[in-house]
Amino acid sequence: MGWLHSLFSPLKKLWVRLHSAHKKSRGIYILYDDVKSCPYEDVHVLWSILVESHKPPALPPIG
Template identity: 40%
Template sequence: MAWWDRVASPMRRVWAGVATRVGIRKSGLIRLRQEVSTCEYEDVRVLWELLTESQCRRRRRGG
């Protein structure tokens, strides 16, 4: 079954990428982002901005 794992794992990654781009998967981070943006509490949006800014900075630094 080792050959199956070598084939199935990359196929799952490819499918997840295609499904996300096409819009088949409407859950997870996309749904969370939408819920946060429509939230009426200011502190939730501020915390979300802090999280996304720190993640962007980390990506720019390369790690």
């Protein structure tokens, strides 16, 4: 049965790595609900600045 464990162990590690990478890809947006429910305007302004700074760069115009 050791061979069975040696076969599935790397697959399990790969599965965990891929699954955890998916959660990390959400980045700062995991805080969105907390920010949305916050009553302070300062928090909303800081959030908008943070979101604007994380947008992908715009593509240059074609033509």
